[in-house]
Amino acid sequence: MLPFSFEWAWDAGHLLFFGGMWYTIAILGAGLTYCVGKTILDTMAGKGPHH
């Protein structure tokens, strides 16, 4: 999974596969970070449910 595990090889298979994986994780991570971050800002700005 990481270049530290001994079966890692710098070949096309590993680069494509783990490239795709880390890219996906990055998107999800970024998306979540954005949501949580914006929520914190929104909440601090006093936004909330309107009744």
Add this chain to the structure above:
Amino acid sequence: MKQDKHGKNHKFGMVVDLDKCTGCGSCMVACMSENNVPFKEDESRKKDSITWMRVYKITNGKSFPETEICYMPRPCMHCGGKGDHGHSPCVSVCPAVATDYDHSSGIVSQIYTRCFGCRYCMGACPYHARYFNWWDPKWPEGMENYLSPDVSPRMRGVVEKCSFCFHRYQEARDRAYVEERDDIEEQEYQTACTQACPAGAITFGDLNNPDHEVYQMVEPDAHNCGKPKNPKAFRLLERLQTNPKVYYISEREWVRKAGDNYLEGEWEKVKNNHGNDHE
């Protein structure tokens, strides 16, 4: 010296003379004993009975008294896989690299402590050469005294299979190293089953080495993934392109035919031009 493209790589393989095999079972027990294979109370359910080397009994299907039988010892075939590049059916599917193809020896390894027991390799192997430890291996009290330190006993939940007695290869290499020899001799590395076979039906050696008996017996075609040129030799399920390193020899045509699936009429076409069909 003819060598394949891997340079000085070995390609260990086995040839079984089915006309000499008597089905006595010595190879099976020699294997169990060498490799610390466990046993349990009921071993008659053959589909959960760990026998790295299993001897199949096959018949020609004819009725009395035309019936013939043949015994077929089946270790792990140590397939080279399609194109003989090491993508064995099992190695290519193992998700955790717990089974791997060693290009320097041609041996398919199994790392018991790496295997997490998904059993995909077992499904992929058409020879049923792989066995799962459904049970905790247990030896009756005192019998663990005969366990050999050369092969670690497996734990429940992992897959195991014939290793071509890889530890014997390591031992032979270590000895050669200590004695400052470049390579090991043919007789220095022999599997337990080969050694035990009272009929001398099993021959083991380097398929890349023309001086070795296995090479001379089957004449593997280096340009055709090791397909035997000897018309009496065959490999199990040759057509699947698994490229096994276990070869069988028989004078009996029905036995050779039983080695693979053929459509109606196909066998008649291929049986005589064996080894010459460079597609």
Add this chain to the structure above:
Amino acid sequence: MKVDRRSFLGLGLGAAAGVAVSPVAWKLMDDSSIWTQNWPWTPVPRDGEVTFDNTVCSLCPGNCGLSVRKIDGRPVKIEGRDDYPVNTGGVCLHGVAGLQYLYDPSRIKSPLKRIGDTFEQISWDEALELVATKLAEIRDAGKADSIACVTNHGMGTVPGLFQRLLTALGSNNFLSMDTMDKAWEKTLEKMHGVHGTLGFDLENAEFILSFGTGFIEGWGSPVSNFKANSSRKERGAALIQVEPRLSNTAAAADTWLAANPNTEADLALAMANVIISNNLYNTGYYVSGFGPGFDELAAMLKENYSPEAVAKTTGIDAAVIVDIAKRFAKSNAPVAIAGKGKGSTPGSAREFAAVHLLNCLAGNINTKGGAWILSPQDYEQWPAVEMDEVASQAIEKPAMDPAGSVAGFFAKAGAEKTVQALLISDANPCYALNDAKAITKAVQDIPFVVSFSSFMDETTRQADVVLPSHTFLERTEDLPSAAGMARRVTGLATPVIAPVFNTKNPGDAILAIAKAMEGTVGESFPWESYEECLEAVTGDLWSDLSDQGYAAVQETAPATRPSVDFSFVAQNPAPVEAEGTEADFSLILVPLDNVRIATGSVASSPFAVKTVPDTVLAGKDSLVEMNPETARANKLSQGDLAVLETPKGKATVKVNLFEGIMPGVIGMPRGLGHAMEENRYVSGKGVNINELMGPVMDAASGLDAAWGIRAKISRA
């Protein structure tokens, strides 16, 4: 409130995030997987220095040389000994599994004394004293001749010591288990007038005509025969197998003659007829050695055994009979062999004589690749037994079974109940003899039974005193080759490990018992230990035995060949029929021997049981083999539970269909159905065929000649 909840949630989330990024989870995950890789209940074998010890296997009469790999003195693997003349590196599965016998926790761990239905552990001193006292009592009561002894085989110094003890006590009733060797001995007596054994030079034979032998299924010296079979393929030597079932031997043969059951002798006689009537017999031997009865034989054969007539009896084409007979006679090194299956039971004198007749006619007696008439083993140099008056008088009384048959002995013992004491060493008659239940009853009726055994087998279970023996890996013993081997090799078993349990070499036990008995009995055993006795008695052989682990006693054929007396065969003895009537039992049950199942005194090892196919043993059920035609006629199909009934008993079995067995014949594996409760890997699996078969005593030889029994089968 609102603030509180918010900060609470914040704290919670923060803590969760903190744990998630901290290494704790990862560490636990890693540790747990490492734990699975080192489960404390998965054994870790100790490593250490590797050494090899040689010894000789005595699990069967083959006596192969073994090389035992040891780690720090702990045996871990048995392999064939490469430089051993019998097996040259090969080894059978039972030998390889030897360590499972050695370390078997169900072994007898110390001497035992019977208390009612159970056993009590006692000391060796007490046990030996008990046996000595009891034997002395019987002797003092004037019943020395009512002491009997049964050993597994009769050769070498350990059986020699048992025999010596019996003689010193004053009894002739020393017996070894019945095997084909006894049948061959009777044959030699009848046809050559000599006392000796017959060996077959199968490695050099060019045409092997086998009448139902399990040539590659444990007959004779199994590993030696596997090798002979392989070399036969290389040499182009033919193997013809006569048998109603496609056994492994039949499968390996060049020609399989599926003759009707119990017509082997007829076939052999028809072939003899062809050979004689075509003048194909060996003229040199005719001149020098054909003794009385030849003309009568020729006339008798001509009258009764024409190929056409025998074709009807056997179901083999007359042309085939003629062809095989001619090829046999014309071969440079033909040999005909008999002894069904593993040869672990004797057969009829008629059959053995008819087969040996072919050897005689071909003139291959004492020739390369032929049948060798070997004088009895004679390397042992025993000092004369000291006989007191009691012994001298008692020894004059005839043996209970004059033919020397164990089956006959137990029949008489069961009927007359005169046997006062029985010593049993490494033999298991309560399992291995036909009508095992009757044998068990006979043993139970003997007031004092002493078993020298490593395992609590069926016979030992009936003993009053159990003197546990070393297994073959723990003992010293000379082991002369037997069982159809032409070359004579005597091996020396040497311990590869100190005794695992509190056991003794039976030789030492005998010495101790004898010494505990005063007078001439003790005086007849002047040795301090069995080893000393062995060294003294083996004499000239000892240096070879101790130096190389074996001594090759005879490697070439005996120089002379005894003459042939044809009169026994010429009388056309009647065949031994199977027990039961066709009206009540329409089928014939025959035992099937397979090398993977041990049939002799020792039960199979767990590894050996593991190799038994599911067409032979399924769970706890034996499968019987029958032709699909037989199954159809009896409304059975594959895997059905069925009741198999013979005149001797019934058993529930499963059905296995096999095209290779003659219709009307049912095959049942021999060697299953052991009752050795503490060994659950081996015991309680399948049916012991010996409980379904009874002995059929052959009037001509006095031996049990049962080859099968009439039977019927129906769905359970």
Add this chain to the structure above:
Amino acid sequence: MDSALIPKGAKRCPFPVFALGIAVVGVVLLWGVYAMGLCWFKGLNQTNMDDYYGFALWIWADLAVIAIGGGAFFTGLLRYVFGIDELKNIINLAVVIGFICYSSALLILAIDVGQPLRSWFIFWHANVHSMLTEVAFCLSLYFSVLTIEFVPLILENRKLDKVPFFHNLGHNMHGVMAVFAATGAFLSCFHQGSLGGVAGVMYGRPFAFREGLLVWPWTFFLFTWSAAAYGPCFTLCVLKMFEKITKKKLVKDNVVHLLAKISGWMITTYIIAKIIDTVYWATVTAPSQGQTFMDFYSNNPFYGVWILVLEIVVCGIVPAVILTTQKFRENRKLLLVAIILGTFGVCLNRWVMVLQVMAAPVMTFDTWAMYIPSWQEVATTILPVAYGVILIALAYRYLPVFPQELELNADQQD
């Protein structure tokens, strides 16, 4: 009792009735948990699997729940990426089902492997050439996507929504949901495909082996396509079950018919591809390995040609025809028949691609391997069903799963 948690204006059964229902299902759940414990602590000898049947009921269950859970990714793809807005009325249900299916799949996998404590080796020591590695990565990543998709729905709970942080979080997640949904669709395409690849790459098994494109056998594409096609059938099945149990209409017909129509056309295209695949396999691929079509469907007590007819004709062509024909799909009964057949069909396909693969002999002297699951296997397979029922019941009771519920049941409101 729990009215404060129930979506405003929605009518739910009394709490004791609900609790009783949950308790009944809970017993089944506990039975499954017990069997799971047996498998974990005693090992897989508790199953009837053997060395011929290394993949059996569990792997089938895995493949099947993932296939029927495919409604989530496909509906998500249609809703967020292709912008088919009507589907917002059923997307919540699809997501909940997806979440249940995928969490079940992971749970079953955790029971199925011989060494669960080492299962992370599949990530750490990954063999990138193995289809199963691809499955593991995509499956776990997609499960996190489903969790992300599920969270906003949970946050819509009446009580939680009052917390500004949760309210804002739900709102913001909705805002970027298209990104997550697109990522999820990508991942789902891959792992659905990889699950198909699991069988298709086994070139030692002529029954399973398929040729393909680059590293992917045809089964890769067929599995993705069939999951997308049949997944919505299961979503609709669950909806119909809900409507039956609650005796309420929860989603408007136009939404149902739209999803049914899309599913119908997907099934049509899929089944054409499947037929082509089957014909090519039966006439070219398998014969090249010396096996005839009938070798795979004879000489055994169970697997006959009927199973192929059932899968392709009865559970393929029939629902395809019903769902693509307006008159048929708008007939309530025919629609029900079609979605049930569809759901059954994709499960059957997964059964064939797991169990028949294991059963069919390859060596000429081998025989068909038959298998009947042990009760432990059955219980652990029912376990996720019970868990799913409980979770979906909770979701329905406390979350606004069906946005059209109030509108459609205006007359029943409190």
